[in-house]
Amino acid sequence: MNTQAWLTKTRIVSLASDSEARQGKALIQLTFKDELSMTSPIYHLLSPLTLMDLHVGNDDVTPDKDYKHVFKRLRNSLLRKKGILIKDVWLTPSIIKAHFRDAGKAADHIRAIFNPDDKQDVTLAYGMLQDIWTLPWEPGSDTRAGF
Structure with missing residues (x-):
């Protein structure tokens, strides 16, 4: 001390x-x-x-x-076409959207949380991350490799 x-x-x-x-x-x-x-x-x-x-x-x-800034930064990374690499797996917007569709999320909801116009919106950031962490552990109907 x-x-x-x-x-x-x-x-x-x-x-x-x-x-x-x-x-x-x-x-x-x-x-x-x-x-x-x-x-x-x-x-x-x-x-x-x-x-x-x-x-x-x-x-x-x-x-x-401040967690709000961390959440916004993570969401903004997920919005990029390139996506982010997590444990040797590329997580791109198209992959996330496919998981959301498979989990039954409405097309309007998916479009709204992927809206790139407001990158400072904490509610959008939190909503997207919540949608991700509440996805089912087992994929549903999509059988593509890597899904």
């Missing part, structure tokens, strides 16, 4: 940013100094999180971006 934490009996464990450009840069400078050490008391809590970046700042301070 650093000297200031010892004096105040408080410890800062995470710094957050709302993704404003200057704040984001400061967040990176303060929290991406080192990889979290295996001897850290929080290592056993964070290391199982496979998508967690284990960079930390002084005294193992971790960064936290």
Whole structure:
């Protein structure tokens, strides 16, 4: 524990940013100094999180971006024709739309959540991600390879 934490009996464990450009840069400078050490008391809590970046700042301070911006960024990545790569599988808009159709989503609903006109719409971002994480585990009628 650093000297200031010892004096105040408080410890800062995470710094957050709302993704404003200057704040984001400061967040990176303060929290991406080192990889979290295996001897850290929080290592056993964070290391199982496979998508967690284990960079930390002084005294193992971790960064936290405003989730709304993270959701919007993910949705915007999913809107790109190229899609995103997840565990060696390309997830493209056409594949996602096929899964939605197979799960019984209405064509109007699919068209609305894939509307590229408002990339800042948190509700659209959350709605698309919710539709993805509520898809059935087993594909239905589509038998194409990779579906």
